[in-house]
Structures are given as structure tokens and as C-alpha cells.
Amino acid sequence: MLKSLIVEDTIGVKVHCRNWEDAIKAGTSLLINKNIITQAYEDAIFKNFAELGPYMVIAPGIVLSHARPENSVKTLSMSLVTLEKPIEFGSECNDPVELIITLAAIDSNSHIAALKDLMDLFMNAKDLTTILKASSKQKILDVINKY
Template identity: 55%
Template sequence: MLVDLITSELIDVKVKCKDWKEAINKGAKLLENKGFIKECYKEEIINNFKELGPYMVIAPGIVLSHARPEAGVNETGISIITLEDPIEFGSELNDPVKLVITLAAKDNTSHLSFLSKLMEILMNTEDLNTLINANEVKDIINIIKKYK
């Protein structure tokens, strides 16, 4: 279940970042601190942005940062950070970003059910707004708990 995957240690709110690279680093660092990924994984995410552009900015204000499993994933995990101030990621349609979701998938399929539940949250306008504007980690946990 999503609530088992996204624990309070993998969430941070109102994070201050100077640019998109720092936002990616801070989201990935939560996963790295818990051993879900190796440091090289966040470097691969940044390289993907540089090479492929802002395709990871999946909707207005939301980035789903990720890289290939072989780029340094130890265990499937998801982190969520909200940004104190919105940041430009280079997406003409969906900038600025306020919600950074970092996905570390151990393989190409096992994360799909979690991703599906996460998309349900993001498609619910009220719950999405609660996520983006959360003042405390528990606000985000409460939203996640609704999606069992």
C-alpha cells in the first residue's frame, strides 16, 4: 500500500531550493538517507533532465523525478517534498513546480500499482491542493492514508 511506501521520513514540506537541481537533490536525498537509492541515482535524474528536457514535469506544478532502475535503485520507494517557493524546471506548459515526487523503482513493473494510487491522489483537485499547500508532514500522510 502507498501508506507503507511513503512514510514520514520520506516527506518534507516547504523546502527552500534555489533551483531545479537542488529540488531534485533534496527529494532524492530522502530516499538515499533510507537506503532506497545510491547517490548516483540522483545524478542520473539530473542527467536525464539535461539530456531529455523537462518531460518529468507531468502536470502543472508537479514533477515526477526518476531514472532507470539500474541507475542505482536498491529498493522501491517514493519521496514527496513541497517547495516553499515554486521553481522553474523548463516546462513551458507546467512550470513552476511546487511538488517534487521522486520515484525509485527496483524494476520496470513492481511500482506500477503504487504509481496508480499516487495518480489517483494527483487527479483529485482537493487532495492535490492539500498536498501542495501542506504545512506539516502529517497533512500529507493523512491524504495518503485515504488511498488504500
């Protein structure tokens, strides 16, 4: 499931970002450019951060940015962005962040299998390290295609 959602056009490698807002935009812009989400979805992600804090920093160094499915998602998809330099998101336990996954879910259920695959990936230290150190989209895809 994961390999059908994270594809070459939805991957950013070693992206330069000045702050957490830039990092979120790096992930959402890949999806906006493919007409998978609209600007309203990105706005909803920022609203969630403003209201709820950095709860999307789900593990050390990893953000899973998302909003409700009704917030302008056209197709189930994900983007994956590695950062050139780690960035603080305001999470006491899990900062700094170096990997941004943006989930674009069309409903409350269709993405569950993909999240399971994503969690399996995060639990595999070797594969996660390979993604974080990758210098090309193909190296990332080589890992993603295993899931």
C-alpha cells in the same frame, strides 16, 4: 500501495530551494539518507534532465523525477517534497513546480500500482491542494493514507 512507499522519513514540507537542481536533490536526499538509493541514482536523474529536458514535469506544478531501476535503487520507494516557493523547471506548459515526487523503482513493473494511486491522488483536486498547502508531514500522510 502508496501509503507504504511515502512515509514520514521520505516527506519534505515547504523546503527552500534556489533552483530546480536543489529541488531534485531535496527529493533524492531523503531516499539517499534512508539507504534506498545511491548517489548514482541521483546522477542518473540529472543526466536524464540534461539529455531529455523537463519531460519529468508531468502536470502543472508537479515533477515525477526518476531514472532506470538498474541505476542503484535498493528498495521500491517514493519521496514527496513540497516547495516553499514554486520553481521553474523549463517546462512551457507545466511550470512553475511546487511538488516533487521522486520514484525509486527496483524494476519495470513493481511500481505500477503505486503510480496508479499517485495519479488518482493528482486527479483529486481537494487532496492535491491539501498536500500543497500542508504545513506538516502528518497532514500529508493523512492524505496519502487514503490511497
